[in-house]
Structures are given as structure tokens and as C-alpha cells.
Amino acid sequence: MTDPLFGTLCVIGPGLIGSSVLRRLRAHPELVSHLVVADRDPGVLERVRDLDLGDIVTDDLSAAVRDADCVMLCVPVGAIAPIAEAIMPHLKPGAILTDVGSTRRSVVDALTPHLRGDIAYVPAHPMAGTEHSGPDAGFATLFEDRWCLLTPAPDVPARAIDRIAAFWSAMGARIRVMDVDHHDTICAMVSHLPHLIAFTICGTADTLAEDMRSEVLDFAASGFRDFTRIAASDPTMWRDIFLNNSDALLSVLDRFSQDASAMAQAIRDGDEKTIVDTISRGRRIRRSLLENRQA
Ligand SMILES: NC(=O)c1ccc[n+]([C@@H]2O[C@H](COP(=O)([O-])OP(=O)(O)OC[C@H]3O[C@@H](n4cnc5c(N)ncnc54)[C@H](O)[C@@H]3O)[C@@H](O)[C@H]2O)c1
Ligand SMILES: O=C(O)C(=O)C[C@]1(C(=O)O)C=C[C@@H](O)C=C1
Secondary structure (H helix, E strand, O other): OOOOOEEEEEEEOOOHHHHHHHHHHHHOOOOEEEEEEEOOOHHHHHHHHHOOOOOEEEOOHHHHHOOOOEEEEOOOHHHHHHHHHHHHHHOOOOOEEEEOOOOOHHHHHHHHHHOOOOOEEOOEEEOOOOOOOOHHHOOOOOOOOOEEEEOOOOOOOHHHHHHHHHHHHHOOOEEEEOOHHHHHHHHHHHHHHHHHHHHHHHHHHHHHHHHOOOOHHHHOOHHHHHHHHHHOOOHHHHHHHHHHOHHHHHHHHHHHHHHHHHHHHHHHHOOHHHHHHHHHHHHHHHHHHHHHHHO
């Protein structure tokens, strides 16, 4: 029998992501021997107990981390650094600290000054999720064949990075190690901007429906519905993402606005070539994504 990856793992914030990790660990008990789960919300803790996702379930974060070989923060981005600061004095010597936050630079900058010398911090962002939140939303296969982006500082010991990489491989994910700012630029484009557009387009349709006193939304077919899926995501999580990745997000939003204006101009001018070229590009991207997924 192989040794477990961690003797004790503590998950703080057993929502969609945290509870998916815990479900996978329950399905593969050889990976981690002992699971400690902490949250500030009594309702969440009750569900975690009902679902039997932890061996110890508590609202006492300091006590929860005391014996943990690895502590994983699965809370909204704005709560990561404050929680890390609060638990820092209570961490076991030599423990690994990790999180699953969707943005990196502002979190790393806020957290690093509080980092103890004997604690390795290895942020890991799984590029997987749904529009749902909370412990009931998770599922054990969420991370299968999805990327997990690791952004450790250059001085983090390789042993700790390897552990977290092995952990996410066991979750079914593919691993890529990258620089913090590079991570934020990529995620601004492929995740944060699409969500911003989805939230905005729903608002526009809703306002139009009110203005016209009409049933615009009643006739929403699948194109609009595809936007509403991601627009149903958690407001606190997305507020934190937008505010914590503002520079990269505003920069891609600027480019998007220019491209949308160019499309508007092409429509105004009856410029068929530009319109067809732009649509064809989208079609090519969709097809190459589907091919890569099947590969
Ligand atoms: N949802 C996604 O699609 C997705 C994908 C990848 C990464 N992420 C990131 O993962 C993290 C968690 O997202 P989620 O969708 O699982 O969220 P969630 O809302 O489902 O769960 C978050 C949990 O954190 C708890 N929490 C919040 N503040 C806390 C605090 N101060 N102290 C203790 N507990 C606290 C909440 O009670 C909740 O149980 C976020 O940083 C998010 O950016 C989300
Ligand atoms: O599929 C979804 O619903 C998601 O929103 C998942 C998604 C994404 O944008 O792809 C959302 C935020 C994350 O940090 C990573 C993944």
C-alpha cells in the first residue's frame, strides 16, 4: 500500500469546490487519512455532517488547522488572505498552505507578508466549476480532465509543489505551473470577461423587457439561455473576482469593447467580409476546443 499524500487535510470553505475535493477524497480514502472541515456558516457545517464529508467538522478555524499537514482554503477570493493571516500562528510546523482562488496577484500580495518561514504556500486554481454553490453542489468528478493552474513563488520548495501537483492529479486534473500575472491575464480572458458579459447581457435584456413592458425574456431560446447559465453564478464570489483582478479584466474588456465596436461598424457599413470573418473565427475556436477535449 502506498503512503497517503497527506496524513491530515483541512478544507476551509466546503462549498462547490471544497465539497467536490472532499467527495473525491471520500471515494479514494487511500489519498488522505483524516479530513478536517471548517466553515463559518452553521448551515454549511450541518450539511457537511449530513453528507459525511469530514471526520471533524467545526467552526473553529484555529483548532481545525492545528494538526493538518495541508490546509486548503476554498473560500471567496476576498477572504483568502484574511483567513490565512488569522490561522498562520496555529499552523503545524512545516505544513503546506494552498488555496483554490480564481485570481492570484492581489491574494499573493496580501498573504505573503503574513507567511511564516516554515510554511510552503502553493496556490492551485482548478479551471472547473459550475454556476452552483455550497456543499450540495459538489461532485467527485468535477476536476476530471480539467486544468489546475499552480502559481507558487520561485522560492517555494519543489517537494511542496510536487505534493500539490500529485494531489490535483489524484483529483483527475491536468497540471500547469505558471507565473502569477500570466495566470491573471489568461483567466481574465477565458473566465472573468465571459462572466462579466453574461451578467451584463442578462441585465440588458431585463431592462429592455421592463422598458418595453414586454415578454422579451419569455421567448429566450437557447442562445440567450447559454448566457443565463453562467450568469446564475454566486454574486459574492464574482464580486471578489472582478475587484481582485481589476487591471487584467479592465484591459481585456477594453480590447473586447474595441472589437465589438469594429463589429458594429461593419454592420453599419454592410461590410459582409468583416462580419463573416469574425463569425468564422468564433466557429473555428469552438471546433478546436471540442477536438482538444476529445483528444
Ligand atoms: N465556482 C467555481 O466555478 C470555481 C471554480 C474554480 C475556483 N473557484 C474559487 O474557489 C473558491 C470557492 O468557490 P466556491 O464556488 O466553492 O464557493 P462556495 O460559495 O460554494 O463556497 C464557499 C464557502 O466558503 C465559506 N466562507 C466564506 N467566507 C468565509 C470565511 N470568512 N470563513 C470561513 N468560511 C467562509 C462559505 O460559507 C462557503 O461555505 C473561490 O475562491 C472561487 O473563486 C470557484
Ligand atoms: O463552468 C462554470 O460555470 C464556471 O464558471 C467555471 C469557471 C470558468 O469560468 O470556467 C469559473 C471560475 C473559475 O475560477 C474556474 C472555472
